[in-house]
Amino acid sequence: MDRHILGAKQFDRSGLESILSAARAMEQVARSGGSQLLAGKIMASLFFEPSTRTRFSFESAMTRLGGQVISTENASQFSSAIKGETLEDTIRVISSYADVIVMRHYEIGAAARAAHVSTVPILNAGDGAGEHPTQALLDLYTIEKELGSIDGISIAMVGDLTYGRTVHSLAYVLANFRDVTIWFTAPENTPIPQTVKEYLDEKGVRYYEESDLRQVAERVDVLYQTRVQKERFPSQEEYEKAAGRYIVDKELMDRMKRTSIVMHPLPRAGEITPECDADPRAAYFRQAENGVYVRMALLAQALGENQAKE
Numbered sequence: 001m002d003r004h005i006l007g008a009k010q011f012d013r014s015g016l017e018s019i020l021s022a023a024r025a026m027e028q029v030a031r032s033g034g035s036q037l038l039a040g041k042i043m044a045s046l047f048f049e050p051s052t053r054t055r056f057s058f059e060s061a062m063t064r065l066g067g068q069v070i071s072t073e074n075a076s077q078f079s080s081a082i083k084g085e086t087l088e089d090t091i092r093v094i095s096s097y098a099d100v101i102v103m104r105h106y107e108i109g110a111a112a113r114a115a116h117v118s119t120v121p122i123l124n125a126g127d128g129a130g131e132h133p134t135q136a137l138l139d140l141y142t143i144e145k146e147l148g149s150i151d152g153i154s155i156a157m158v159g160d161l162t163y164g165r166t167v168h169s170l171a172y173v174l175a176n177f178r179d180v181t182i183w184f185t186a187p188e189n190t191p192i193p194q195t196v197k198e199y200l201d202e203k204g205v206r207y208y209e210e211s212d213l214r215q216v217a218e219r220v221d222v223l224y225q226t227r228v229q230k231e232r233f234p235s236q237e238e239y240e241k242a243a244g245r246y247i248v249d250k251e252l253m254d255r256m257k258r259t260s261i262v263m264h265p266l267p268r269a270g271e272i273t274p275e276c277d278a279d280p281r282a283a284y285f286r287q288a289e290n291g292v293y294v295r296m297a298l299l300a301q302a303l304g305e306n307q308a309k310e
């Protein structure tokens with residue numbers, strides 16, 4: 001098992017199973033007041049892009065395991081990046097101050113560059129429009145917890161599938177499970193990338209591209225809605241073509257199976273109406289909570305402490 005987490009393709013089925021089972025144990029640890037498993041260890045969080053859930057849940061996870069956190073939430077402005085320091089130099093230095101680095105950057109491949117020079121594990125908390133592997137792991141954890149199984153599910157990934165990194169990573173991890181069907185429902189100018197489709201072809205995963213969300217909603221077990229990534233479009237005009245195209249509202253939820261769930265990596269920006277929140281199938285806030293348990297498991301693994309001992 002690689003000590004860095006750079007992309008979701010690095011996981012195989014047994015690695016995923018052991019993360020999910022460690023996360024279940026960590027959920028119990030968190031519910032019973034935390035532990036001192038990572039006492040004396042330091043996690044650096046280095047975020048060059050905005051974050052609420054990812055940074056706070058990693059920091060909460062580290063703290064619940066008795067570890068310490070050093071952090072900059074706006075590394076583009078408040079780290080020496082603004083003075084022209086290269087990412088490599090920043091990482092070389094921080095890896096002598098911390099035992100693990102959680103990093104988010106606006107460039108695809110930045111985490112891999114960091115891993116190249118780091119002496120401590122790098123956990124990719126999002127690299128531009130590339131990947132968000134730890135989100136995919138908490139998404140799997142959520143699906144298993146909500147539906148009882150990941151094998152056999154049918155899932156719709158909806159919205160901006162070009163710039164939305166979470167769906168890339170989620171598609172990659174789902175390729176390890178049996179009999180999964182993926183429906184990609186995206187505006188014309190933000191389709192699922194060819195590279196993701198090629199990977200799914202290689203792995204023999206069944207997928208369809210279907211623009212009619214109403215039809216898709218009736219069939220799936222998971223409707224995974226995403227935000228149109230305004231900050232990544234080449235122009236306002238292109239953004240406007242995609243924005244508001246797919247909305248999950250009460251009427252759409254009425255078409256879904258009673259046993260299905262709605263997920264979203266959050267933040268939402270209008271693509272799920274607040275009236276949906278009261279529906280028990282709205283799983284997105286439970287999904288965000290699961291991030292803490294999964295990240296507790298990932299930190300313990302990265303730091304060589306696999307036991308969820310008290």
Ligand code: ASP
Binds near residue numbers: 126165
């Ligand atoms: N929070 C997720 C991410 O960082 C999703 C989003 O921003 O839309 O990729």
